[in-house]
Amino acid sequence: MSKIHVTTTINGDAVEFLADPRETLLDCLRDHVGLTGTKEGCGTGDCGACSVELDGTLVCSCLVLGVEASGKSVQTIEGMATDSELHPLQRKFVEHAALQCGFCTPGILVAAKSLLDRNTSPTEEEVRYWLAGNLCRCTGYDKIIRAVMDAAAELRGEAA
């Protein structure tokens, strides 16, 4: 099948790639752009490991075609930290030991950031249900919830 030229913005950078029109955004990110931080857990939109933001909307990149990114802005885990500094969410995940194998971690961080961008002071219950679309098999989630609550407090300027 002939490939389609996709022009998009990823983590603020202008990016071009050629995609088979059947390829998912996930595969395009991993195989054509070299951004392997976004993971495939199930390929059916049920595990959240491939979470990215597309024009500010949280999506499973395995359920989006690569060509749909054309003219849009994609935000992946690789864009969360600056060159010198981790995002507070990333730092809190490290501090709280809110990760083990780390495979679900990028998707959970992208999803958590999407929550905090909309709601600066979520309740614990809101965090639990917002993240209910992101599967983690290692941690049991409690440290993840603590880390998100703590990061939200820091972002609001409250002492932890």
Added chain:
Amino acid sequence: MSIKGGVHQDLIHDSAAKHVSGRAEYTDDILEPVGTLHAYLGFSTVAHGRITSIDLSAVRAAPGVVEVITADDLPGENDVSANGMHDEPLFATDEVLFWGQPLFAVVAETRDAARRAAALAEVSYDTLPHATDIAASRAAGAPLVTPPLTLKRGAVKPAMAAAPHRIKGQMEIGGQDHFYLEGQLSLAIPGEDEDVRIFCSTQHPTEVQHVVAHALGVPAHSVTVTVRRMGGGFGGKETQMNAFAVIAAVAAKRLNRPVKLRLDRDDDMSSTGKRHDFLAEYEVGFDDEGRILAVDGDFFARCGFCSDLSGPVTDRALFHADNAYFYPDVELRSHPLMTHTVSNTAFRGFGGPQGLIVAERIVEEIAYHLGRDALEVRRANFYGPGRDLTPYHQQVTDNIMAEVVDELVATSNYAARRQAVLDWNAKGGIIRKGIALTPVKFGISFTATWFNQAGALVHVYSDGSIQVNHGGTEMGQGLHTKVAQVVAEAFQVDIDRVKITATTTDKVPNTSATAASSGTDLNGMAALNACEAIKARLAAWAADKAGLPAEAVVFGTEGVSVGDKVTDWAKFIGAAYMDRVQLSATGFYKTPEIHWNRDTGQGRPFYYFAYGASVSEVSVDTLTGEYRVERTDILHDVGKSLNPAIDLGQVEGAFVQGMGWLTTEELWWDDKGRLRTHAPSTYKIPVASDIPREFNVKLASWSENREPTIKRSKAVGEPPFMLAVSVLEALNMAVASLDGYANCPKLDTPATPERVLMACEALRSAPAPAKVLEIGE
């Protein structure tokens, strides 16, 4: 002053910064060499049958296809069995034994092309009768995949006959899919001669090496297997990666191009083994105080089509069918049943949970029968002085069960909360509550004694930096972090100087699987052994130069002191190099004192036991069966923790994974023998909104291993998984309240809302059918 990152310190996972920034490299993230091809599998579509014809011409003709590989194309043996029983063909050739069994592989330019082509095979079968579950297998004559085990002490028949009370019961215990977030995959890169290098998501690189060597018909020295990290394993990558590694390697050597095979999640779930489901039939005799006098039990396991690890798994079920309780007269028998399903395999606890949960159910039955708090019955039956011999004739010498339970009873406020639950239920509402405290005692060591060995390789470079390699694999459990702490502590240097590299068979050979919770116990000791060898050489050299005895050399936080002269570590090492001191060493460890005779059912299979206890409180909607866990308190024993932050994470994660096993994770095969819960859309592992609303987890910080393990710590991987049994028995209590606790509801697992509702209905309808009518009106 102490070093940064020594033992007994909270320390983050060595890859944490990479994990959160997406830079941690998993096998699928390795940059593929130019020319990499992708393999995929064709799977059977019957549970049992003879292949009458197989036409792969459409597969070969599909766009992008480079090669099709069948059993005839294998240079060596068509077998990937982990245990040398040669009962697990890579490709089915004549008889198909489960739905989803690999038949052939296709290699194409892209993964998508390979997957599309694989679906084009035309295969005809003469279908044969299949038995996919335990009942069907028993009805078909109960064929076994591996020899069964009997554990026996005393004379169970007369003891049972003489007991004042007897209960017979049975319990169905469901299986569990590992659901490692990273699925199975391998990348094979051909080399010169017969060489092939394999990057594989595996807990057992040495086994991959051996199985690939057999399939290629080459010596083990030609195959190198490497894994830096896995995206979860939980036992699912102890043997189940073998087939995929073999296919990638065979294709890579045949085509002389790199080949990757990564399974789709649905195929991964259909075609790889799971936790064994069990049916237990038990009889218990006991006295008026609830003290157990005799236990007789049969443990039937769905093993699948071949043996894999079913022998040791069903053995371990029997080893844990006592949990923390003394059975004066006992006989336990395993029945590892052959079924027409994927071959079940290792999964965190390795049969132990399925044995332990039966002990807990027996105790619950006694408590309901006598109308007592189950905790009293538990305490009455704990191992103790004069009552300390297990059904496998090992003496329990390190028992801290009562201390752990006493502390948890106090910190969880168990007694008052149980009364509050009873009071709540007495009001007779729709929402009922339950609370249960359950203990865990878990034996540590591989029961195959020879696996209890490990190797390590430590290099000190002339700039003072240290590279460590050992036989254990990292799947998120923090093994590499703990071993690095041991090394930092040994040399008294900051952990930043220590780098652990990918596990690989060409650095440390003949390794055991990272399994049985043994990773740190074995590999930490092996790494320490290597460090001690280097330190001894350094001490001898420095002492000799200074004309002092070797004891005058001390590795301290400020550097290395020789007499009263202290030298910075890097300078000291630089000088040692210039003076030609060997700065590299291998290390080795084997667990002492363990032995096991399977024929007599006697020995000391376990070096020590790990202990823990949990209290869970649940609320159940008795009109829908829905429930939630309101609060869980855990006190768990990890000896003197090497890294409390990592150990707490293991305990929390294991509990929630165990909760999933007992509540929401239901494997369901249809009448054709096809697994229908093969994706997260239908197979439900716990999510963030399912976990206890209040979750208080503590380590028993006062505990120390009585055996000289690595820094007196204890293994942590598996034991806390079984803490989740408190959730099941709390659900049981909430349901039991419907008829005033007169009957033990005997919930089978997983206790899905559907099952809980059926149990509620059974209690509501059985004693007083009229009440059902009232509800109906």
